[in-house]
Amino acid sequence: MADDVHDQDAGMRVVHLLRAITVELDQLGARFAARHALHPTDVRALICLLDAARTGEPATPGTLGARLGLNSAGTTALVDRLEKLGHVRRERDSRDRRRVLLNVDESAVTLGWSFFGPLIHEVVAVMGRFDAADQATIERFLTDVHETVTQQRTCQE
Amino acid sequence: MADDVHDQDAGMRVVHLLRAITVELDQLGARFAARHALHPTDVRALICLLDAARTGEPATPGTLGARLGLNSAGTTALVDRLEKLGHVRRERDSRDRRRVLLNVDESAVTLGWSFFGPLIHEVVAVMGRFDAADQATIERFLTDVHETVTQQRTCQE
DNA sequence: GACAATATCTTGCTCATCGAGATTCTCGCT
DNA sequence: AGCGAGAATCTCGATGAGCAAGATATTGTC
Structure with a gap:
């Protein structure tokens, strides 16, 4: 049972992390928006x-x-x-x-890259610090989460 | 070099996954908003x-x-x-x-849980399908990403 | 006690979004 | 053929969230 509690704690921490990442990305998007009219x-x-x-x-x-x-x-x-x-x-x-x-237009692509490129590069670098097995784990987890969220969104009519 | 390309592919796939999850969560939030005035x-x-x-x-x-x-x-x-x-x-x-x-008010808390509770439960369940070592890997990755995004947001003034 | 600093609210305006309806075009039916 | 149902997009008027600038109330400092 101690393990169950532990699992749930890790789960909730991950939920909070995902939400926090979403909030940060939203704000970054808002800043990008404001900066380019x-x-x-x-x-x-x-x-x-x-x-x-x-x-x-x-x-x-x-x-x-x-x-x-x-x-x-x-x-x-x-x-x-x-x-x-x-x-x-x-x-x-x-x-x-x-x-x-x-x-x-091509301009939109380059505009997006000029702003989000560094972040993307950083995230790729973070990913690169994990070995192949762990990368596969992370990708599998995110794929599952994505599927779950999509399902939740579409099933609620 | 093949490994490098492979690493980068996994990195980009993960970036796209994170972005897709963010978009879905945004839309879910928008739906929650519309449904409760x-x-x-x-x-x-x-x-x-x-x-x-x-x-x-x-x-x-x-x-x-x-x-x-x-x-x-x-x-x-x-x-x-x-x-x-x-x-x-x-x-x-x-x-x-x-x-x-x-x-x-307490009403806001229960309102939020009634809508996001099922999703949170699902994500915790997804997390539960990984063993302890993989959970630690996932949590470490998300923590790093969160830190990276936060840094990117704050350093851009 | 007068003054700068801080926290919140008010006023007048701009503009994104909505609902309803107009317009243009496609396709099946006779 | 050609007519009408239906689909994709656009136009118009109204609503309301958010902004800029200024007003009001409260605190700490000299």
């Missing part, structure tokens, strides 16, 4: 768009708005802002001409 | 207040606003909202009557 929503939008670009799936205002929990009006305003800043370009889909495809 | 900022405020209560340090509008990056006007409006909903009570400090202490 962006709103927090704009940063989240760019992250989503870059993710989509990385996985090769097409991005449209509809999918973006759904991902961010915005309605159509807010999504239009968001894309307007990003387009005005030159981070995104609208482009009519030639197949389905109702749709608008969103292309992320 | 709260704004995202209100949720972040409650988290800060509960953190402060847990560590025993006194919470005031000033410290809260600083933590959230709000100015005094926004902080006043925020505390007004939370007080109107009964989640927080203002109370003049009897020693320094300029100050206002913020007391989190």
Whole structure:
């Protein structure tokens, strides 16, 4: 039973750590936003768009708005802002001409890297201080947590 | 060199996982907010207040606003909202009557647990599937990452 | 006791987001 | 073909969170 208590303590400590990391990353994102005349929503939008670009799936205002929990009006305003800043370009889909495809400009990529690059580098370095077996453990843990959180989000309708 | 590339790949995968987890947690927080007539900022405020209560340090509008990056006007409006909903009570400090202490109501605690409790339980369960050595590894990794992120945030002025 | 410093609140404004509806385009059906 | 249902996006007016600047109340210092 002592082990159970111990397990739960480690679990709670990890929960608090994950929450603390989330809060810190949020604030870092907010600072990045303020420094480049962006709103927090704009940063989240760019992250989503870059993710989509990385996985090769097409991005449209509809999918973006759904991902961010915005309605159509807010999504239009968001894309307007990003387009005005030159981070995104609208482009009519030639197949389905109702749709608008969103292309992320190179400037947004370099902008993101200039700000988050150092942090990413640091985290990779932290990871590098663990041996291969431990790295696999960490990756497995984070994958499980990600799955759990995603499930929690989607199952609550 | 193949090992280097391998290390870096694992590092980048972990970075993406951490970011994905952050995004999911944000959206979960937003859903929690929408479901209880709260704004995202209100949720972040409650988290800060509960953190402060847990560590025993006194919470005031000033410290809260600083933590959230709000100015005094926004902080006043925020505390007004939370007080109107009964989640927080203002109370003049009897020693320094300029100050206002913020007391989190029990209702806010139970509200938070009713929503995030299941997720926390799940994450603890995920953690429980690892043996003690791996748990220590995970905790050490998250601690290092947290430190890195905090450092990155504070050093950028 | 007058003055600077601190903590909080008030006022007037900007702008992101929402709800509702208009517009443009696609596709199945006859 | 061509008409109508439905889908993707945009426009308009309203709401409200947050900001800048200043007001108010309280404390410590000379």
